[in-house]
Amino acid sequence: MQLLSRHWPRIAVTLIPLVFALMHASGILRIGVLQRLDDIIYDARLRATMPGSIDERIVIIDFDEKSLAEFGWPWGRNKHAALVNELFERQKVALVGFDVVFAEADESSGLKRLRQLAQGELKDQPGFQDKLNQLQGSLDYDTVFAKAIEGRPVVLGYYFTSDRDGRVNGSLPAPAMDRAVLQGRPIKFTSWNGYGANLDLLAKAAPMGGFFNSITEGDGVVRSIPLLAEYKGQYYESLSLAMFRVLVGLPKVEPGFPPEKFLTRSYQGLESILLRQGSKTLAIPVDDRVATLVPFRGHGGVGGGSFRYISAADVLSKRIAPGLLKDKIILIGTTAPGLLDLRVTPVGETYPGVETHANVISGFLDGKVFVKPDYAVGFEVVILVLAGLTLAFALPMLSAPKAVAASAAVVAALVGLNFWLYSSYGLVLPLASALVMALTAFALNMSYGYFVESKSKRELANLFGTYVPPELVDEMVKDPDSYSMKATTKELTVMFCDMRGFTQMSETMEPTQLQVLLNSVFSRLTDLIRSNRGTIDKYMGDCVMAFWGAPVDTPDHASLAVKTALEMANAVRKLNEEHRTKGLPEIGIGIGLNTGTMCVGDMGSDIRRSYTVIGDSVNLGSRLEGLSKTYGVDIVVSESTRKLANDFVWQELDKVRVKGRDNAVAIFWPLAPVGRIDEGNAAELKAWALALKAYRMQDWEQCDVQLLNLQRLNAKKYLYQLYTERVASMRLLPFDPGWDGATNFQSK
Structure with a gap:
């Protein structure tokens, strides 16, 4: 308590960063630079821990520049149908997902114009209508494509939008989860008011579908994708989640609520998405937006080394050996810059959007899902309080070198704990506020010590420096308030x-x-x-x-x-x-x-x-x-x-x-010092003790004998000569019973 009372101003100064950090963590005062720093830390850690190896299970069929140059764009649905047939029939793939939406009817075959001619100008032309009826099946490209995907493990992609008019187009797949299962909890789903989906004909042929929207953070970087999104009270799944569900047998999607024994009943968050199939349940952790962070494997693109890219033109032209893609998971998308599906991510500024879904599916397959949990705020507050109070009460009582070591130890512990939770449990927890708090607390503590306490120490050193040894001054300046x-x-x-x-x-x-x-x-x-x-x-x-x-x-x-x-x-x-x-x-x-x-x-x-x-x-x-x-x-x-x-x-x-x-x-x-007296000196001291005893007893004869012996032992010692002279003069005086053996000195 004495230490606390002596150092309370310095403790109070050290607590200032803790107060601001807690205000930031609790949302009372959001500090943008801390959020940005957290993003930078996450991005750096992600890049440092990426496996950098290729996932052979997933292949991206790419509408690249080569495909556009060879077959033009947009491709007719007949080409898409041929692509699908090639993948399933000749390559024997396991699953195909489209990071492409087919929202408008394909009229590139000219069938619509031929029908107009058959009903108009060529109505009476003999055999024209019959020929048209014969060709109609092959010229209805949408139907051709629908037949190619029907009954096959195909997942179509679509997108949600938010605009003033809430425009819709196409046909949405069935929702993955109904509102009723949420038990009235106000979950903060990502919500949209419009969508662009596939033609009803295609949606019926391939009923599994998923949105390919991602979440763009405030700094313009895509780090996560929502796994479920809300539209008009229904909850739809992402393309990656839909593809994963097809792979594992279409389990039912249910909300995963936190167990009540760990959290209070008033907690309304969603901890995970549960994929339940019979007695088996798989939990996929989600954050407070029901989203998951993208577990990027590498820098992305054809040369990124994370996934194999194959040009769609090569597949369509059958330049790929049969069975080369057997049992592969296929994602069809584009890397061509003109098709605008490149995004800014932590690992690249022109990252193919289709590869974000490939990373998420890869993470699901490996059980490697990174998420910022709902309790991240509570964790941040606890860590801030523990680290902040440790520094506030420890630093004022330590010397500068020890304070540096203590601060470094706290920072190392914060970073180590954060990295361990990330690498071991996939938890992405805030770190910036704790680091900045610790460093700022150290800086303020040292500044206060230098500009305030050091002033009193310097004054103390100036006061006592000319009187007191430097070693004592060093001791005194450690606690200048105790000296005056x-x-x-x-x-x-x-x-x-x-x-x-x-x-x-x-x-x-x-x-x-x-x-x-x-x-x-x-x-x-x-x-x-x-x-x-x-x-x-x-x-x-x-x-x-x-x-x-x-x-x-x-x-x-x-x-x-x-x-x-x-x-x-x-x-x-x-x-x-x-x-x-x-x-x-x-x-x-x-x-x-x-x-x-x-x-x-x-x-x-x-x-x-x-x-x-x-x-x-x-x-x-x-x-x-x-x-x-x-x-x-x-x-x-x-x-x-x-x-x-x-x-x-x-x-x-x-x-x-x-x-x-x-x-x-x-x-x-x-x-x-004791132990440094030889036998001669010891004998001399014994003789002197006898002489002094005889002197105080006024036994002059005995005193003279002892003094004579002492002068023989040490003739140069003036003390013995002094007492010899005293005894000689005191012999002349009568015995004094009141004498206490003391010598009186009246001069200074």
Whole structure:
């Protein structure tokens, strides 16, 4: 909840694309570019997954340029009859479907004119009427064609129209489905008010028929065809569905309603078309327009590699070997540009209309039907909510690289799920809104992070950059709202480090030399402080002040401060070795460390302020630094710091009562990390503990013995000489039962 409260503005910004995407998905605000992008995604996916192989089961007899050049156009029905006879008698085909409509009577034989002559000018011509009666059967091309298709598996094509007058022509086949079976459900069938169908004579000879209309989308591309269409309350089937039904034994067409256990009873959609024959039922999924997407196999046309094309002229002229087309499914149509049956599709801009039906029939035979289901809207909403909320709550809490990875993972999951449902189940589901939402959410999130949150981070870095190590600044900018210059009270460890011999050096060195030397020393010491997560408070002449535990919480602040002090003392020793080789004066340092409650924050005047610590614990740290010279050590640490830094070996120096404090404080000298003390030093510490115990008990004889032993072990240590002098002077005083063993210091 803390994370949410801290990042809610960024979460809200990231949710903006989700809101617009949901409005688009639900239809409240249709965004045309998203629909267009969905079409582009579908088209690209379709082209990428097309089999690109030829379906040998279906052959297209093509009224191509060759057929028009050889036999002209339009062909007389006698030629169509001869074509049909050739296909069934000599080629033994299984089924013929016409992507052509025969709406007007064929008068190309001249029979009508001969009849007029027989009743007029040549009425009295002997034998003319008899000859006419003999020729009439062969000259009535419509009858000839009707006889050729009668009783054979032939499906005639026709088309529906929508115009102001609702004109009709020809005779429609029987409807495939009656309104009554829909149980009053308002299904959104494609509906027309007119049609152009075949002559009644032909419709009776071949009662199976199907419309060859397709659905042209808003971008002018044909992607689907309706399987059933409504005309005056009756429902008619497409050419491809009619041909497929003939192939599988003319099953009954019924509506397929969604099962109530998955959808509510109020749902009025149609899930599929059912082809029922006895105990067998085949379900063909449809979308909300009772249409199916065309499962294009290739780029279309004679060279498309999806279906075999044979010129109608070659068939009519018997240039095709007998039986070559045995048991084939035949579609008769045209690719000639002048006959205007070329369409724009996702796989080609001049795609033969007849091949769209061939693709659908091929898909039916393979059980490969792609459809955008009615529940696509619900699916889109669910996916948007899941992906949008994931990004909205995850991105604000991640670094830029992780946010990129998370967004890429969400996009990959969206694309992968969508493609899996398409390839495995033939479901064409929306993807554009989710992709655009995810990418926009990422862009807005990163923009907000850069222009809004990064501003506060940069301000934070500017505020603390001169005090705090870069590593701590990096931690702070991850959550800038948790840090400020506002004063607060907390337990910290403070360090005062003073350079010894600075005054003497300033008297003997040029100012520029002194500046270079001082900068060199401070740079080394500062690097050590910052590398151990310390915060530089200020430089005061030849003294540097630092603290640990703020602005970033550091639980081990005492140990880090002691570790830094030891490293600083060692660095000064190495620096003095360099100075000796260069003839420069040696320097010394005194360090005081204290842990306690301090006030930390931005303090100062309206003219100048700094991030600093104040309080009694800070003053004690300063006093301890001053005592380092008194005890001849480079580091003096209070008892409070020693208790928290238990991973070091300590030598207690004394109990002191400094100016401004009534209570005595034990002070210590850190020797080294635990485990780095040799046996000699360990023995020395034991002897020192006995000496210090005797000292505080005012047992001067025993103390002298221990101090003598210590001076033999380490004659150079000033601490033992100091206590030897103290014992010598305190022998002169009487035993004091009220003495607490502390040394009083009245100066700073």
